[in-house]
Every structure is written in structure tokens, then in C-alpha cells.
Amino acid sequence: MNYKCLDDLKLFLSEKYSGATPGNNLEITPDICPPEMNGDITVNCFRFAKIFRKSPDEIAVESAEFLSSHPDVEKAEKVKAFVNVTLRGESVHRDTVAKMNEIMGSSILPESRKQKVLVEFSAPNTNKPQHLGHVRNNTIGMSLASLMRRVGHDVVRINLVNDRGIHICKSMIAYQRFGEGVTPESSGRKGDHLVGDFYVKFDRELRKQIGELREKNQELKDKTDEELFIQTEIGRSAQDMLQKWESGDQEVKSLWQKMNGWVFAGFAQTYARMGIEFEHTYLESQTYLLGKDLVEQGVRKGTFFKRDDGAVLVDLEDVKLGKKVLLRADGTSVYMTQDIGTTLLKYRDNTPDIQIWVVGDEQIHHFKTLFAILRKMGYKWAGNLHHLAYGMVNLPTGKMKSREGTVVDADDLFDEMVALAKSATLERIGEGKVPEDIDKRSEIIGIGAIKFNLLKFNPKTTIMFDPQASIRFEGDTGPYVQYACARINSIERKTREAGLVIKDDINWKLACSHEEKELSVRISQYRDVLRQSAEKMDCSTLCEYLLELAKAFNRFYREHSVLNADNDELKKTRLALCCRTRDVLADGLKTLTIDVPEAM
RNA sequence: GUUUCGGUAGCUCAGCUGGAUAGAGCAACGGAUUUCUAAUCCGUGGGUCGCAGGUUCAAGUCCUGCCCGAAACGCCA
Numbered sequence: 001m002n003y004k005c006l007d008d009l010k011l012f013l014s015e016k017y018s019g020a021t022p023g024n025n026l027e028i029t030p031d032i033c034p035p036e037m038n039g040d041i042t043v044n045c046f047r048f049a050k051i052f053r054k055s056p057d058e059i060a061v062e063s064a065e066f067l068s069s070h071p072d073v074e075k076a077e078k079v080k081a082f083v084n085v086t087l088r089g090e091s092v093h094r095d096t097v098a099k100m101n102e103i104m105g106s107s108i109l110p111e112s113r114k115q116k117v118l119v120e121f122s123a124p125n126t127n128k129p130q131h132l133g134h135v136r137n138n139t140i141g142m143s144l145a146s147l148m149r150r151v152g153h154d155v156v157r158i159n160l161v162n163d164r165g166i167h168i169c170k171s172m173i174a175y176q177r178f179g180e181g182v183t184p185e186s187s188g189r190k191g192d193h194l195v196g197d198f199y200v201k202f203d204r205e206l207r208k209q210i211g212e213l214r215e216k217n218q219e220l221k222d223k224t225d226e227e228l229f230i231q232t233e234i235g236r237s238a239q240d241m242l243q244k245w246e247s248g249d250q251e252v253k254s255l256w257q258k259m260n261g262w263v264f265a266g267f268a269q270t271y272a273r274m275g276i277e278f279e280h281t282y283l284e285s286q287t288y289l290l291g292k293d294l295v296e297q298g299v300r301k302g303t304f305f306k307r308d309d310g311a312v313l314v315d316l317e318d319v320k321l322g323k324k325v326l327l328r329a330d331g332t333s334v335y336m337t338q339d340i341g342t343t344l345l346k347y348r349d350n351t352p353d354i355q356i357w358v359v360g361d362e363q364i365h366h367f368k369t370l371f372a373i374l375r376k377m378g379y380k381w382a383g384n385l386h387h388l389a390y391g392m393v394n395l396p397t398g399k400m401k402s403r404e405g406t407v408v409d410a411d412d413l414f415d416e417m418v419a420l421a422k423s424a425t426l427e428r429i430g431e432g433k434v435p436e437d438i439d440k441r442s443e444i445i446g447i448g449a450i451k452f453n454l455l456k457f458n459p460k461t462t463i464m465f466d467p468q469a470s471i472r473f474e475g476d477t478g479p480y481v482q483y484a485c486a487r488i489n490s491i492e493r494k495t496r497e498a499g500l501v502i503k504d505d506i507n508w509k510l511a512c513s514h515e516e517k518e519l520s521v522r523i524s525q526y527r528d529v530l531r532q533s534a535e536k537m538d539c540s541t542l543c544e545y546l547l548e549l550a551k552a553f554n555r556f557y558r559e560h561s562v563l564n565a566d567n568d569e570l571k572k573t574r575l576a577l578c579c580r581t582r583d584v585l586a587d588g589l590k591t592l593t594i595d596v597p598e599a600m
Numbered sequence: 601g602u603u604u605c606g607g608u609a610g611c612u613c614a615g616c617u618g619g620a621u622a623g624a625g626c627a628a629c630g631g632a633u634u635u636c637u638a639a640u641c642c643g644u645g646g647g648u649c650g651c652a653g654g655u656u657c658a659a660g661u662c663c664u665g666c667c668c669g670a671a672a673c674g675c676c677a
Contacts, residue, residue: 034620046619056619056657080620125677165677209613226676284677311675320603321673328675335677364604365672383661391605424639445639453632455614460605462670464612473639475625476613483639491636532616544614547624554640578636600638 003095005072005087006030006043011064013059013240017052029528030085032521038077039084040092040517043067046081047397056081082366089512094523097580098508103523104587107530108152118350119145120158121358122276126263127167128196130270132393132408132465133360133400139357139454140390142276143592150591151534156319156350160342163260164285167240171195172255173234174202184262190269190411191262203403206232267585270410273447275593280349282342289340292333294377295326298379303377319372326373340377347381354384356537361389361460388537391462393454408467418446425600441597445479448594452478455592456543478594481585484550486600488582491562495575500568506576507569515556516574519581522549526584530591539592546588553581 002491008029030041045063049056057080064083067076072091077084081141096103124130130138141157149155175198185581191293207225209232214220220228229235244252271277295312298304304314304326312327326337346355357367367387374382393400422442426434435441453470457463473479511517525545535539562574 037620042620044619082620162677167677313675325675330675332675336676338677360671361605362671362677366677368604389605428637428639461613462606466612469612469626472626475639477625477639479639480625483637487637487640494636536616540614541616544624551624555642557636558632558641561636600637 003030003041003072003087004091005067005070008070009043009063009066013048013052013063015064017054022556030521033084033520036050037079037084037359039075039086040514040521041085041087043085043393044081045083049081054553061284063431064334074474080517087517089517090509092517092520093508093511093577096520097577098506100583102584103526106534107150107527109531111350114152114154115353116154116351117145117148118156118158118346118352118355119148119338119358120160120346120356121145122159122247122278123359124159124267125162125165125167126192126195126260126267127171128199128402129190129192130410131400132230132410132413135274135410135413136390136393136454136463137360138271138274138276138360139451139593140388140459142274143451143455144356144358144388144537146591146593147530147534147537147539151530153534155381156280156352157278158346159281160284160287161281162284164245164256164288166242167199168256168260169238169245170202170206170481171199172252172259173238174198174205175242175259176255177205184265188264191264191314192266192270193409195259195263195266195409200402202234202238205231208236256495273411273414273443274451275447282345284338286587287342288338289333290345291337292327292331292341294340294344295337296325298377299343314373314376315503316369316372316376321369321372324369336366336370336373339366340373342373343370344379347379353381354386356386356388357392358388361391363387386521386537388395388459390459393463393465396464396468408465413450413467414447416467417450417471418442421445421449421473424473435587435599437598441600444595444597445473445482445600448482448589450478451592452481452543455539456547458540461536478589479600481546481550481589482594482596483600484553485555485582485585485589485596486598488553488578489598491575491578492582495561495571498563500571500575502572502576505569508573510570510573511577512554513560514550515559516577518552519549519556519577522552523580523584526588538557542588542592546585547587549581552579553585 004369011030022557028043028047030043033039033042043063045060046055048054048063052059056476060078060081060083064076064078067073067083067085070076072088073085074088077086119141121144122134122138124134145155145157175195178201179198182194184194187194189197206229210225210228213228213231214223220231230239243253243515295304298314299306299312304312306312309329311325311329313323313325315323317323324336325334326340327333341520343355346352359367364387367385367389371382371385371387374385395406395408397406419442419579422438425438425442425445429435449470451463454463456476511520529542529545556577560574562571562578565571565574589596
């Protein structure tokens with residue numbers, strides 16, 4: 001947002017130092033004045049000093065003098081090389097919240113910078129239910145897509161489901177042996193959980209067999225579990241089943257289809273609860289053979305080379321990534337081969353400008369290699385591929401390990417948080433008057449709390465998720481922001497009941513307190529925050545901003561009353577300021593795919 | 601061994617292209633409610649920004665080296 005007095009200052013300085021080149025995009029983005037200083041906004045003169053090649057102090061003196069006599073300015077104080085400006089209430093609001101459409105609308109990028117963006121995320125395996133780690137992935141992916149869309153990009157959300165492979169065969173084998181024909185319907189168990197139960201059963205049996213092997217054969221004592229897998233009876237069965245699946249065995253395929261169906265139904269529920277949607281869902285069972293042709297073509301073109309034993313490799317020594325196998329000696333493909341294939345498939349289906357993968361940071365090397373290979377293959381769009389690597393989620397007790405039963409299940413987590421939101425609400429409003437929409441409300445608050453709690457951290461950091469701490473709805477949380485909205489909704493409701501209607505009669509001059517001005521200044525930062533977050537592909541910037549804005553509102557709320565203001569004119573002005581604040585908060589939360597309850 | 605990412609208050613984390621006396625939440629302690637929702641607000645204490653050099657008028661931020669932690673470096677996905 002542009003403040004008139006700063007635009008004028010810009011002109012004044014440019015003219016005064018006309019010998020120097022001001023640069024055509026000299027933009028003064030003011031900072032919020034620190035609380036211990038006196039003022040609304042701060043101008044940092046070090047930045048001018050670089051542009052005009054004058055001493056910061058001199059510029060600060062000139063700027064303070066100029067601003068002091070500006071009609072919009074109440075007071076301008078030079079402190080070192082900063083000028084702290086106290087603006088007249090009227091002018092702050094005139095340059096900010098009075099142009100609300102501009103603030104909300106101008107965050108949309110110009111046509112020339114809009115792009116078609118593919119965001120791939122989630123990518124679950126169909127052998128077990130989703131856990132907290134998936135929830136972080138889903139949340140980051142969904143919110144990133146939403147953020148990109150918010151600033152004007154054309155976004156396509158993609159899920160690539162790993163619906164085949166040895167892991168599914170493990171669940172299938174265990175089901176054949178221990179399942180006794182149980183179904184989600186007969187057991188009342190959610191499909192993905194039911195299948196997951198058998199995955200656990202498989203693992204238990206496998207470890208039993210590995211233990212027996214080690215006991216009987218002393219020479220196997222030092223072998224790892226992975227090395228012994230294929231030597232166990234049950235491990236071999238799973239491997240055999242995978243081969244049968246690949247050769248199209250009818251019986252195996254139909255069991256596979258049945259169990260995957262259960263899992264998909266379960267995932268659909270989990271996704272729906274999180275508000276997660278995709279434009280395209282690719283299935284690995286349909287794409288896992290892709291890439292082979294491309295690799296063979298690459299051999300003919302000389303991009304890749306064949307080793308003596310027939311395996312195909314790519315040489316990436318020039319980019320310090322060594323050599324990488326793309327086809328085994330027996331002609332079968334590896335993970336990388338598939339990813340080359342699916343990347344191309346996604347490109348052909350959607351012709352995007354950018355492709356983004358939301359995948360854990362343990363795969364940084366894999367994607368670096370993938371991108372290098374695609375560049376080597378000569379695709380010019382390969383320069384616009386981006387791996388959004390996010391860190392793992394740890395618990396206070398350490399890492400999540402499925403074997404040790406320390407995973408936090410997604411559905412359980414949702415239930416728990418929603419239940420807590422419900423009891424917190426009931427505790428506050430009293431059991432006597434349970435609102436009709438209590439369940440809907442609790443859902444919005446509980447799920448919102450989880451999402452916000454995952455988004456407020458920089459994606460690349462490994463985070464500690466403390467279930468005990470996350471159940472609180474105080475402090476830097478999603479509900480804190482939602483609560484500010486709910487308070488404003490309540491004010492709006494009550495003013496409406498009192499017959500107060502805003503027309504064109506807002507008198508911004510009246511809202512001249514520091515708290516009111518601060519709200520306006522912060523609201524005006526929204527555009528830059530959105531753009532910056534999108535640019536960095538980092539929703540935590542937006543979270544941080546929403547917390548600050550909500551905090552500024554709560555300070556205002558404590559100091560100034562809307563309903564009990566001295567006169568109607570002031571009431572309407574404050575109400576308008578509140579509603580604009582709410583609109584930004586709600587828009588921000590919506591951008592993070594977090595809903596706002598009408599009341600809390 | 602090589603590469604990547606981290607190391608900031610008791611705990612969990614912010615800190616944008618270097619700029620004011622390094623911030624927030626939680627926890628601890630002390631206050632605020634005849635007032636629009638106390639899921640709130642105000643205050644106090646709490647720091648050698650891993651260590652050591654360097655660049656700069658100015659370094660948590662940039663450069664170099666070292667220490668600690670995590671991950672990757674597969675013909676697993």
C-alpha cells in the first residue's frame with residue numbers, strides 16, 4: 001500500500017538529490033513502528049542512503065523535516081537513521097482500509113506473471129491408514145495450492161497414489177491367512193484401518209519367523225531383517241504374490257482390488273474431513289511401467305549408456321551426482337525410471353509452467369537427481385521443477401515408529417481435537433445453552449487448530465508435535481485467529497440488531513487512536529504478505545501475519561468499545577474497521593484452507 | 601568420507617533482500633472482568649543468537665574453519 005506522505009517524500013528526495021539516480025522502482029515499504037518508539041510507521045533511511053549515496057543521517061534529517069510539515073503527518077521524529085512517523089488518523093485510513101478492494105484484489109498477480117502450477121502432494125500408500133506425517137504433507141500441499149491460486153496462478157492439484165507394490169502384498173497375505181473373510185461392513189472398521197491391521201499382523205508374523213530363522217541358523221545371526229526377509233516363508237509369499245500381481249493373476253488382482261477399494265473409501269473420508277481435493281489422481285498401478293521407453297530412447301540418443309551386464313545408467317558426474325541406474329540388468333525399472341515417466345505424463349496431461357512436489361526432505365537427493373536427468377534429456381521445462389521438501393514430524397517421545405506403535409493416527413487425532421474443541425466450547429458457554437451447530441463448530445475449530453499448528457512452522461524444519469500442547473487453544477494457534485473473527489461477527493450481529501447500518505457515512509477521522517491506526521496499517525500489509533508467502537512457497541509467513549493482525553485486533557478490542565462508543569458515527573467507523581479486519585483474517589484462513597466458525 | 605538442512609529464552613519456534621536496545625507463544629510470577637465473548641488483555645523475570653576468525657559505518661543475518669544434531673548419498677519406494 002502506498003502512503004501519500006511517503007510518495008511525496010520519495011518525490012522530494014528524488015528531486016533534491018536529482019544528481020543521483022533514484023532507480024525507477026524506488027519503493028518505500030514502511031515498517032510498523034516498534035512499540036517502545038513513538039509513532040505509527042517507521043521509515044528506514046539506510047535504504048535511501050544506498051540509493052542516493054548520501055549519509056543516512058543527512059537523509060533522516062531531511063526526511064523528518066519534510067514529513068513534519070506534511071499535512072498527513074502529526075509528528076515525525078528522527079531517531080538515529082530512522083524517522084518515526086505519527087500519522088493523522090484520517091490519512092492512515094484513507095491510504096489503507098478505505099481502499100479495501102485494492103488491498104484484497106491487488107494481491108492477484110498481473111497476467112504476465114500468472115503461471116500454470118502443478119502441485120503434487122499426499123501420495124499415500126494403500127496399505128495402512130494415514131498418520132500425522134501425512135497430515136503435515138496434506139496440509140502443506142493443500143494450503144500451498146490454495147495460496148498459489150489466491151495470488152492468481154492456475155493450479156492443478158495432483159495425487160499419485162502408491163497402490164501397488166510389496167507393501168500392499170504384505171497386507172494381502174496377512175488378510176488371506178488371518179482375515180477370515182472380514183470386511184469393513186462386517187467389522188465396522190474403517191477400510192484403511194482394517195487393511196492396516198493386517199499390515200501390522202504381517203509384520204508381527206514376519207518378525208516371529210525372522211527370530212526363528214536366526215535361532216536355528218547361527219550363521220544368519222548378523223544379517224539384517226531386510227536381508228532375511230526373502231528367506232522367511234511369509235516374506236517369500238509376499239514376493240510371490242507381487243510377481244503374480246505383475247503377471248496379472250486373476251485371484252490376486254481381485255483381492256487387491258477389493259482391499260484397495262476399502263482403503264480408498266477410508267482415505268476419501270479422511271480427505272473430506274481435511275477439505276482435501278485433487279483435480280487428478282494418478283494410480284501407480286497404471287503408471288509404474290512408464291519411463292522405460294524414455295530410458296531406452298535415451299540410450300539410442302546417447303543420453304544414457306549401457307553397462308556390460310545390460311543395465312542402463314546415466315552419468316551425472318558433471319553435476320556431482322555420480323552415476324544412477326535407470327534400468328536393472330534384467331530390464332526392470334527402478335523408482336527413478338517411474339518418476340521420469342510420471343513427470344512426463346503429468347507434463348503432457350497438463351502442460352504446466354511449474355511442477356511442485358510436496359515430499360519429505362529425505363528425498364531431496366532423489367529429486368535433485370530426477371531434475372538433473374530431465375535436464376540432461378533436454379526438456380527445457382526441467383528448469384521449472386521444484387521439490388518442496390518438508391521436515392519430519394517428531395513427538396516428544398522421539399520419532400514416530402509404526403513398529404513401536406508410536407504413530408499418531410490421523411483420524412484419531414482429528415477426533416481427539418474436535419472433541420476437545422467441543423468440551424472447551426461447552427465449558428465456556430455453560431451446559432445450559434448448547435448451540436445447535438456445536439458439532440459443526442467444533443469440527444471447524446479442531447481441524448483448524450491442527451492445520452494451523454502444522455502450517456505455522458517453516459516447512460523445512462523438523463517439527464516437534466506435542467499432542468498435549470496442541471490440544472490447547474490459546475496463544476499462537478488457529479483458534480486464536482478464529483476467535484478474533486468470532487468476536488467481530490458478534491459485534492456485527494449486535495450492531496445490526498441495534499439497527500446500526502453502515503452506508504457511506506464512515507468518518508475515518510474519528511478512529512485516531514494508536515490501536516485503530518495500527519489495525520489499518522497491518523491490514524494494508526496483507527497484499528505483500530500473500531505475495532511473499534506465495535513467492536517463498538511458505539504458508540508460515542501468512543500464519544505469522546494473521547497472528548499479528550489478530551493480536552492487534554484483541555488489543556484494540558480491550559481498549560475501545562464499538563457498541564458503547566460515544567456516538568453512532570464513531571460506532572459505525574469502528575464497526576467498519578472491525579469488519580475489514582475480519583475480512584482479512586477470514587480471507588487469510590481460507591487461503592490456508594481453514595474455516596471460520598460463525599461463533600465460538 | 602561427501603552433500604543437504606538445522607543449532608536463537610527452561611520448552612516450541614519467528615526473525616524478509618545485513619540496520620534501532622534480538623522477538624512471540626508456552627511454562628513461572630504479578631495484575632485487569634458492573635464494559636461488544638477472559639479461547640482475551642497488560643506487566644515482570646528469563647539470551648555470550650553452537651564456537652572462533654573475517655568482511656562492513658553496522659552481522660542472528662554474508663564469507664571461512666571447527667563443534668553438535670538430523671537426513672541423504674541403493675539395481676528400496
